[in-house]
Amino acid sequence: MSFFKDMISVFKKRELTFLERREESEGVHSFLFEKPQDVTWRAGQHGLFTITHKKVRNSTKPFTLSSAPAENIVQITTLIKDEPSEFKQALLELKHGMNIKMSGPVGSFHLKENRPAILIAGGIGITPYRSILKQLKAEGRYNEKQLNLLYMSNKMPYIFKEELGEMAENHVMNVKYVDSRDHLHEYIDKFITLYQNNGDYFVAGPKSMVDSISVDLRSKNISKRNITKDGFFGY
Ligand SMILES: Cc1cc2nc3c(=O)[nH]c(=O)nc-3n(C[C@H](O)[C@H](O)[C@H](O)COP(=O)(O)OP(=O)(O)OC[C@H]3O[C@@H](n4cnc5c(N)ncnc54)[C@H](O)[C@@H]3O)c2cc1C
Structure with a gap:
């Protein structure tokens, strides 16, 4: 449909x-x-x-x-x-x-099920999450989903920091800023240990980053249907 x-x-x-x-x-x-x-x-x-x-x-x-x-x-x-x-x-x-x-x-890059999710953003890949989180806040759906935003940016400044901070304070989600791949994978691995295939994995940002995280998730037995990707070309 x-x-x-x-x-x-x-x-x-x-x-x-x-x-x-x-x-x-x-x-x-x-x-x-x-x-x-x-x-x-x-x-x-x-x-x-x-x-x-x-x-x-x-x-x-x-x-x-x-x-x-x-x-x-x-x-x-x-x-x-x-x-x-x-x-x-x-x-x-x-x-x-x-x-x-x-x-x-x-596009299919939107929240589907009411279950824990990790939202992974690389650089400009924060754009869909601003929309998703703002919408949850507008609907008053605080902390209804266990959302964890992982925002990595090493080539450009973090954006929407004030708004994201406000949403974290209001318990719409947890947010972690990371500036290295090692830290990124540390947090992803923690989420995998907790939820395996009972959680959703969203990845948005430069296409090469999205593809490599997706390959890593698959190698850790995360099913394809639990991974939603938005790969941006030109970065
Ligand atoms: C589903 C989806 C969602 C997306 N969402 C976003 C989003 O929210 N935000 C976003 O920014 N992008 C998004 N993108 C990517 C976006 O569509 C563009 O591909 C991207 O922004 C690069 O655009 P560009 O015009 O710089 O690209 P290109 O024309 O491919 O340029 C790539 C690089 O070449 C350089 N370049 C291009 N032309 C010249 C020229 N004439 N002289 C010198 N240098 C040049 C540019 O500076 C740039 O660094 C999305 C992509 C997809 C598939």
Whole structure:
């Protein structure tokens, strides 16, 4: 059912009106768009965004909606380096009232079952978790799931730190910041020892990192159906 819903959604492109850009930290920007009334999504899903105000190479790219449905806004968050791609340069040139197109949101990267979960983020891979955790907080679902956010970032600053801190204080989840692979694996192994296949494993971030963590989880007998991945290309 959700596959067919996704298929319909992919073919439906909607115009989104740009509102504003926020710099989350050096080089990391959030772009906020008005939410059309008929757009709905599950926290963690991504849309396909198309630049329309100028001609650019590779004009359509996937981005996770870093906003929660309850925030009533469409937000994407991305790292923009000194020599950005044409796509990201065009994002930087957006002015209030200009349009971009989006199809979706689609994808299976969202919480499914009410059971313990480890949410592993590498760098910009924090975007789906901001959405998921904000949505849980908006719904008042504190501590209902045993959620453990493991956030590794060694190439860019941690973002959304204040909001994540607030959610940890309110017992929406536990959060651990790590800056090395050894620490990351230490925490993952602790979770595996506690829950094995009675927990869910979410991994989001640069594709190479997502793939290597997934291989590691499989080698520790974590079943494929308990691993949900969002691998970002271009990092
Ligand atoms: C399901 C999914 C969700 C995603 N969600 C997110 C998200 O939330 N946030 C996010 O940031 N990304 C996300 N991505 C990845 C995103 O779609 C892009 O691939 C990524 O942001 C890289 O974009 P880019 O335009 O820099 O890429 P590319 O064009 O592939 O560029 C890659 C690198 O080359 C450099 N480069 C490109 N063109 C030039 C040029 N002309 N001159 C000099 N250097 C250049 C860029 O600086 C960059 O470092 C997601 C991907 C998937 C599949």
